[in-house]
Amino acid sequence: MEAGERRWLERGLREAVLAGDEQAWKALYEASFDRLYAYVHYRTRGDRQQAEEIVQDCWLIAVRRIRRFDPDRGAFIQWLIGIADNVLRNHGRKWWRRRWTEIAGIEAQGRIPSPSASIEQTESVAMTLLSLPPAYQAVLRAKYEERLPVVEIATRWHTTPKAVESMLSRARQAFRTAYRQATG
Amino acid sequence: MAENRFDEDEPLAPGLPGIPAIPTASPVFRRAVLEKTTETMRGIRRRWRLMMAAGLCAAYAAGFATMALWPGSPEMESPAPGGPAPIADGRSVFEAAEAEEPDMLLSGVIGAPREEQIRLLKETGNTYLSREGDIASALYYYRQALELIPTSRTVTFDPHDTWLWISLNESRMKEGNHEDTRS
Numbered sequence: 001m002e003a004g005e006r007r008w009l010e011r012g013l014r015e016a017v018l019a020g021d022e023q024a025w026k027a028l029y030e031a032s033f034d035r036l037y038a039y040v041h042y043r044t045r046g047d048r049q050q051a052e053e054i055v056q057d058c059w060l061i062a063v064r065r066i067r068r069f070d071p072d073r074g075a076f077i078q079w080l081i082g083i084a085d086n087v088l089r090n091h092g093r094k095w096w097r098r099r100w101t102e103i104a105g106i107e108a109q110g111r112i113p114s115p116s117a118s119i120e121q122t123e124s125v126a127m128t129l130l131s132l133p134p135a136y137q138a139v140l141r142a143k144y145e146e147r148l149p150v151v152e153i154a155t156r157w158h159t160t161p162k163a164v165e166s167m168l169s170r171a172r173q174a175f176r177t178a179y180r181q182a183t184g
Numbered sequence: 185m186a187e188n189r190f191d192e193d194e195p196l197a198p199g200l201p202g203i204p205a206i207p208t209a210s211p212v213f214r215r216a217v218l219e220k221t222t223e224t225m226r227g228i229r230r231r232w233r234l235m236m237a238a239g240l241c242a243a244y245a246a247g248f249a250t251m252a253l254w255p256g257s258p259e260m261e262s263p264a265p266g267g268p269a270p271i272a273d274g275r276s277v278f279e280a281a282e283a284e285e286p287d288m289l290l291s292g293v294i295g296a297p298r299e300e301q302i303r304l305l306k307e308t309g310n311t312y313l314s315r316e317g318d319i320a321s322a323l324y325y326y327r328q329a330l331e332l333i334p335t336s337r338t339v340t341f342d343p344h345d346t347w348l349w350i351s352l353n354e355s356r357m358k359e360g361n362h363e364d365t366r367s
Contacts, residue, residue, distance in 0.1 A: 017225070020225070020226075020229040022222050022225065022226075025221065025222060025225055026218065026222075029217075029218055029221065033209070033214060033217075034206075034208065034209075037207065037208070037209045038206060038207050038208075041207035042207070046207070051207075052209065052213055055209070055217065056217050056220070059217050059220075059221045060220065060221060060224060062221075063221040063224050063225050063228075064224065064228065122204045125200065125203050125204060126203075126204060126206050126207070129203060129206060130206065140196070140203065141203070141206070144196050144201075144202045144203040145202065145203050145204075145205060145206070147202065149192065150192050165190045165192075168190075169190060172194070172196060175196060175197065176196075176197050179197055179200075
């Protein structure tokens, strides 16, 4: 999605949410839920319980402060991630300090846990993938996560191998462009 | 021209043969958060509407109070033909209210017969409304008066009744009708 298109779409949804439109809120929510969840999941090192707690807090803050979201300053997901960082920091003060002190005797001092290099790469790949259109996500996950051959993907999707190849080529290209941008 | 051939086993990106399992939330959690946020959104909307209504009431009350306190107000100096009608002793409701202190009126409430209590509380409300534009106090005494009037009684209005008294009675009647319809 082009930046301009993203801006007017998110601005429209924001205005509709402010007017009380629940469908508009659902559209914003569904479009960003997976990416926010994956981001928080990696930041909490895969602690499901803590990730869920933080994700819920983020969404509740987002719905209360939606008026402050400005699509001209960035995408909705970036705004959500900014909220998530603050929530992680606050949780970190309570939770990480206790946990790290208990487990390794480390004083966390309210820092967001910094992921190691491999975790960072995993996170970048996941976040890049989740930023792609759903059809690209699906074909890439089938090929590179489930490791299915093209013929099997075609059978499963009731289409031709040629169509899957074409989709896969475009999805790979989109992923590489987005990944380069994300990792600098 | 080199043919652009499709290589099925091409890595996704340099040094990236596959992708990790993407963490996904359980559908139950996803739905629960959506419901919770939607409910929060409804609450915010309700509060916003209430604030708007309160703001409008405050603006109306402020205008009313300003009008009543304005020294050269034509309404105060020369009442229109349809203006405050004389009450029992020939005075207008404003004059009557001006004449008596709320404390004086209230001192007679205790021990008085019910009808007299209603009259005194209503007069007190009138006094607060007309003299000071104090809607909150007027509302308080009007409500006390209304509590003494049985809901079964049909309320008739006098021409000198204030807008607030009429409005409270009307909403009380509507509420009564609504209750009857429901039961």
